[in-house]
């Protein structure tokens with residue numbers, strides 16, 4: 671009996687030592703480190719949020735796929751895809767169009783740009799926003815979206831100033847959205 675107990679003791683001790691050897695403090699600390707770093711880094715990883723179309727209306731047009739809205743394809747609506755970094759009055763509401771200034775005004779000589787996702791082909795486009803200058807505020811269809819817009823020290827991607835500053839008349843009327851190219 672004594673011999674059996676002694677054998678069980680030796681066997682248990684050997685097992686416990688082996689487990690302790692394999693799963694020592696260092697291994698535990700290592701695993702904790704991986705969990706901590708992983709937990710901190712995981713939320714920073716880029717993942718596709720393009721399906722969310724933030725800020726867009728919810729009324730889905732018949733025949734449109736998931737995430738696409740009628741407004742995202744209507745240039746008279748602030749939710750139109752090209753207006754993702756727009757700030758001003760829509761020229762489409764002011765006697766002009768998406769790309770041309772209303773009569774009696776002229777396009778700003780300088781502009782800011784935005785990068786917007788076209789829901790039709792799912793590609794990003796570089797859009798130039800040109801204020802139309804020479805008349806007082808249009809006052810119709812005020813629209814302010816700020817996707818990827820940056821503070822004034824990144825002037826070319828800042829929308830919250832009067833870009834008529836370099837024109838003969840610095841009066842601001844409305845804003846156009848012109849595609850410059852694929853981003």
Ligand code: ABN
Nearest residue numbers: 757758829830831832
């Ligand atoms: N870029 C449009 C605008 C014009 C005047 C003042 C603020 C913003």
